[in-house]
Amino acid sequence: MVRVPEGNGSGVVWDEQGHIVTNYHVIGNALARKAKIGETVARVNILASEGIQKNFEGRLIGADRFKDLAVLKVEASEDLLRPIKVGQSTSLKVGQQCLAIGNPFGFDHTLTVGVISGLNRDIFSQTGVTIGGGIQTDAAINPGNSGGPLLDSKGGLIGINTAIFTQTGTSAGVGFAIPSYTITKIVPQLIQFGKVVRxxxxxxxxxxxxxxxxxxxxxxxxxxxxxxxxxxxxxxxxxxxxxxxxxxxxxxxxxxxxxxxxxxxxxxxxxxxxxxxxxxxxxxxxxxxxxxxxxxxxxxx
The missing domain is CATH 2.30.42.10 (PDZ domain)
Known part of the structure; x- marks a missing residue:
């Protein structure tokens, strides 16, 4: 799990080449300035196995506002890059356990536990679009969790935490994640083309x-x-x-x-x-x- 402090968000290591997946809105300020591919848009902290955080420049590889996903790249050694295992969001059942990891309110590497509360929800993203097929969970998701992983009980990535429904600005037990099914379709295109070919x-x-x-x-x-x-x-x-x-x-x-x-x-x-x-x-x-x-x-x- 990685932290993207400037966007007050989180992300996941996608592969050993240093690609980091997060939300579009986490780096939204840089994208609003028309950041170009290859430009540094964030500082990325990676927690090493010895518990030390190492800081890297996150360069923009691609972004898709319509699915609220973005890919950055860091130049880090392979021993630091432990790619996340992708789980199957299509086989999820309401009631099964899930875990959310993120950086809520700056408390980095925070783990919360909950269950899958609903499936195929519409996510009203901060990018101003509606994303279908979302996962609803009661695992506590707060500002700073955006871009972080939603995991199944085996540690597989089943979603990217993206939004919450709240009247207070903090978790009300209604959080939403973009499913891994969508992520596995979008991320390879962002890496290859810098955009999504629809x-x-x-x-x-x-x-x-x-x-x-x-x-x-x-x-x-x-x-x-x-x-x-x-x-x-x-x-x-x-x-x-x-x-x-x-x-x-x-x-x-x-x-x-x-x-x-x-x-x-x-x-x-x-x-x-x-x-x-x-x-x-x-x-x-x-x-x-x-x-x-x-x-x-x-x-x-």
């Missing part, structure tokens, strides 16, 4: 409020389809206007590979599970018709 349809979906005004209460309403895009070539139809200026509804995406889509946010969340180049089967509602249309996902622009 898959998308590259068309405009109407905001839910607009869709509701048009009496579309279920599904994602296609607003615009760029010319010559894969979506256009696949035959997806956007909203148009009739000769009298009346609005003619386009396609409504109601499912992706058999998984129901109830809103724009739900479509985004489903597509986040895929990679650019994957082909998905869209179920569309077009007027009174129901259609199925295969389409290849592009890199999200």
């Amino acid at each position: 898959a998308g349809l590259n068309l405009d979906i109407a905001p839910d409020a607009v869709a509701t005004q048009l009496n579309v209460r279920n599904g994602a309403l296609v607003l615009q389809v760029p010319a010559n895009s894969l979506a256009a070539k696949a035959g997806i139809i956007p909203i148009t206007r009739g000769f009298a200026g009346n609005i003619i509804l386009g396609d409504i995406i109601v499912a992706v590979d058999g998984k129901k889509v109830k809103s724009k946010a739900e479509l985004d969340r489903l597509l986040d599970e895929y990679s650019a180049g994957d082909t998905v089967l869209l179920k569309l509602q077009r007027g009174s018709e129901n259609l199925e249309l295969p389409i290849m996902l592009e890199e999200k622009s």
Whole structure:
């Protein structure tokens, strides 16, 4: 476990190359200044086996605001770098024991114990986005725990502690962690590319409020389809206007590979599970018709 004092947060050693995983918002001040890849954005303290803390510069490798994750790199000897073992967040059960490690209020290397209180929670991140699939725990998580590990009883990483629900600013027994399933998808991309390459349809979906005004209460309403895009070539139809200026509804995406889509946010969340180049089967509602249309996902622009 590592500490990132400038961000009042924590992190984990990812590999023997010195990559450190933490939250985006822990180094948010540096990122707000448009820090570049390779730039020093934090001082990182690593606890050596003899109990001595050693200090290193943490250089930015990559960051993703949408999943509130960031990767730093330190130039430390391999004997100091003990990579964390990654556990399986997909097999978690409500009620099983978990442990949180972090730097709450500056008390570094603090361990708290609790249970998994809930699964598939929406995390309202400090980056201003909602992250799906979160782990809820009653293990005490306080300011300074952000970026630190949530562990299973065998010491495997099952999440990165990210947020708390509180009215006082301190732990109320409702903490949230980004699951290891998400971390293992995002971190390798941050290390390789410095960013996350996301898959998308590259068309405009109407905001839910607009869709509701048009009496579309279920599904994602296609607003615009760029010319010559894969979506256009696949035959997806956007909203148009009739000769009298009346609005003619386009396609409504109601499912992706058999998984129901109830809103724009739900479509985004489903597509986040895929990679650019994957082909998905869209179920569309077009007027009174129901259609199925295969389409290849592009890199999200």
